[in-house]
Every structure is written in structure tokens, then in C-alpha cells.
Amino acid sequence: MKYAKIVATGSYLPKRVLTNTELEKMVDTTDEWIRSRVGIKSRHIVSDGETLLDMLAESAKLIIERAGIKPNDVDGIVVGTTSNDYIFPSAANLLQARLGITNHCGTFDVQAACSGFIYAMSIAEQYIKTGKMKNVLVLGGEAISHYINWKDRGTCVLFGDGAGGVLLTGSDEPGIVSTHIHSDGQYKELLYAANHWHEEGDMVKRPQIVMEGKEVFKVAVNTLNDIVTEVLEENNLDKSEITWLVPHQANMRIITATAKKLGMPMDRVIVTVDTHGNTSAASIPLAFDTAVTDGRIKQGDLVLMEAFGGGFTWGSALIKM
Numbered sequence: 655m656k657y658a659k660i661v662a663t664g665s666y667l668p669k670r671v672l673t674n675t676e677l678e679k680m681v682d683t684t685d686e687w688i689r690s691r692v693g694i695k696s697r698h699i700v701s702d703g704e705t706l707l708d709m710l711a712e713s714a715k716l717i718i719e720r721a722g723i724k725p726n727d728v729d730g731i732v733v734g735t736t737s738n739d740y741i742f743p744s745a746a747n748l749l750q751a752r753l754g755i756t757n758h759c760g761t762f763d764v765q766a767a768c769s770g771f772i773y774a775m776s777i778a779e780q781y782i783k784t785g786k787m788k789n790v791l792v793l794g795g796e797a798i799s800h801y802i803n804w805k806d807r808g809t810c811v812l813f814g815d816g817a818g819g820v821l822l823t824g825s826d827e828p829g830i831v832s833t834h835i836h837s838d839g840q841y842k843e844l845l846y847a848a849n850h851w852h853e854e855g856d857m858v859k860r861p862q863i864v865m866e867g868k869e870v871f872k873v874a875v876n877t878l879n880d881i882v883t884e885v886l887e888e889n890n891l892d893k894s895e896i897t898w899l900v901p902h903q904a905n906m907r908i909i910t911a912t913a914k915k916l917g918m919p920m921d922r923v924i925v926t927v928d929t930h931g932n933t934s935a936a937s938i939p940l941a942f943d944t945a946v947t948d949g950r951i952k953q954g955d956l957v958l959m960e961a962f963g964g965g966f967t968w969g970s971a972l973i974k975m
């Protein structure tokens with residue numbers, strides 16, 4: 655098969671919505687500060703025992719239903735995540751069982767922080783193009799609220815939970831045009847969550863996200879500019895040919911800066927950071943499914959997805975719908 659084509663999308667958000675007003679009661683912050691610095695009004699957070707697997711399963715069931723296939727037609731599952739409940743088995747492996755897939759297809763997770771979904775797409779694309787797999791579920795999901803320090807105002811206002819994804823199928827018609835993945839491992843100190851459990855009083859606490867926000871911001875803006883240039887040059891494209899930009903949803907100011915670089919009016923940029931927050935590897939598939947479902951992204955459109963995350967990792971996917 656010449657291409658890996660997106661044939662269906664799906665996503666899931668937890669019911670519990672955490673507003674800026676609620677955060678004002680938890681840390682020294684204001685709704686005005688969060689909106690103006692980051693562009694977030696609210697985010698969804700898992701509650702009542704809801705897990706990453708639950709969110710992935712809801713997304714995947716929707717994708718399978720919309721694609722009109724049976725669970726056992728799926729012959730690969732790749733999940734981008736940093737917040738699986740288990741060190742092993744992988745979330746993809748757990749999902750296979752939850753979906754009742756019994757065909758022994760290959761399943762694995764990809765850990766590339768907020769770029770996880772783009773990395774997962776890039777890997778799935780290779781398996782499809784070489785004919786090793788035909789129908790691959792590619793998902794990004796995070797229960798990242800588990801790893802938030804709810805006393806740190808610099809990070810706790812930024813993140814949210816959710817999951818989403820696509821079904822990639824082998825096709826002779828255009829689908830993924832190109833994917834690009836990169837990393838530079840020297841920036842660990844700026845954004846990380848160490849796998850260290852620690853005691854606080856008589857409680858055992860999970861690992862927590864640590865971030866130097868200002869420094870991350872600077873590298874993110876510069877790197878995302880480079881991503882755009884790389885995609886355009888490699889595909890001999892003019893920026894005016896891109897129909898939609900689906901950026902990683904970390905910060906409205908970063909999104910606006912990238913759109914400006916592309917010369918793209920904001921009404922051609924998919925923005926969900928205002929109500930989703932930064933959902934890490936879930937952010938692009940959540941935004942993408944939102945815009946496909948509400949009819950903005952249509953057949954024939956040229957879509958550019960781009961991501962940036964801890965490590966640092968970054969990447970993009972150019973897709974003909």
C-alpha cells in the first residue's frame with residue numbers, strides 16, 4: 655500500500671470539569687492570569703476511579719464503530735502516553751483485551767511526552783506502508799492529572815486529561831503525506847516527571863511534573879517554527895496550501911506564534927486548549943476529532959499536525975484527508 659489513510663477518528667473527555675475559579679481556591683492564581691498567559695478556561699480531570707484505559711477504550715470503541723469494522727479487523731495498536739497506570743503491560747496491550755481483540759496483533763506504547771501521538775502515527779505509518787499491518791488503531795491518551803503537584807501554581811493550572819485517536823488503514827489513495835520526528839535529550843531539567851514515589855506525612859505520593867515554564871516556552875516557539883519550515887520544504891509546499899493547522903494544545907500564545915509563522919489566520923487553526931488544557935499526547939487527537947466531527951476538517955483538506963514535548967521531543971504529520 656502506498657499510503658496510510660485516516661478512515662475514522664474518535665475521542666473521549668472525562669465528565670469532571672475543573673474550572674479556573676476552582677483553581678483560585680487551591681493555589682494563589684486568578685482566572686484572569688490563566689486566561690491571559692495560557693488561554694485556558696477549564697480542563698477535564700478523571701474522577702471516581704476513571705482510568706487512562708477507560709478513556710482509551712471509549713475513544714477506540716467510537717473509532718471502530720465509525721470505521722465500520724469489527725474489533726478483530728484491527729491488526730495493530732499503538733498508544734502514545736506518559737501516564738499508563740502500569741509500568742507493564744502497556745496501555746495498548748491492556749486496551750487490546752478491553753476491546754475483545756483476540757487475533758494476537760502487535761500492541762505497544764510510545765513514550766515521547768506531548769509528542770507521543772505524532773511519534774505513534776509515524777511508527778504506524780511505516781508498518782502500513784511496508785504491508786506488515788493493514789488497520790492500526792493509533793491513540794494518544796493521558797491521565798496526567800495523577801502526576802500534577804496541586805500546590806504548584808506554575809504547572810497545576812496547565813494540564814488536563816483525555817484521549818483520542820484515529821484508525822489508519824492501508825490505501826492507494828493519499829493519506830499521510832509525511833511524518834517527521836525529532837528529539838534533543840539535553841533539556842531534561844526543564845520538563846520532567848521522575849519515576850520516584852515519595853512519602854508526604856503518612857501518604858505515599860506519585861511522581862510529579864516539574865517544569866521551568868519560561869524556558870520551555872522559548873524553546874517551544876523556536877522549535878515549532880523549524881517544524882513548519884521542514885514540512886513545507888520537504889514536500890515542496892507553499893504555506894498557503896495548508897488547509898488546517900492542528901497544533902499541540904499547550905499554550906494559546908505558542909499556538910498563535912506558530913500560526914503567525916505559517917501566515918495562517920486563526921480561523922484555520924484548530925484550538926481546544928481553552929476547554930481541554932494541555933492533555934499531552936492526547937491533545938492533537940482530541941483537537942483533530944473535534945474538528946472532523948464538527949465538519950470543519952473535510953475530505954481533500956491538507957492538515958498539518960505539530961507537537962512539542964518533554965525531552966525535548968517534537969514532530970509533525972502532514973495529512974491529505
Ligand SMILES: CC(C)(COP(=O)(O)OP(=O)(O)OC[C@H]1O[C@@H](n2cnc3c(N)ncnc32)[C@H](O)[C@@H]1OP(=O)(O)O)[C@@H](O)C(=O)NCCC(=O)NCCS
Pocket residue numbers: 682683684687688691692768807808809811865866867868869870871874904905932962963964
Ligand atoms: C507556564 C507559563 C504560562 C508561565 O507564563 P510566564 O509568562 O512565562 O510566567 P513566568 O513563569 O515568567 O512567571 C511570571 C510570574 O507569574 C507567576 N505565576 C506562575 N504561575 C502562576 C499562576 N498560575 N497564577 C499566577 N501567577 C503565576 C510566577 O510565579 C511569576 O511570579 P514572580 O514574577 O513573582 O516570580 C509559560 O511559561 C508557559 O506556558 N510555558 C510553556 C509551558 C508549556 O507549554 N509546557 C508544556 C510543553 S509541552
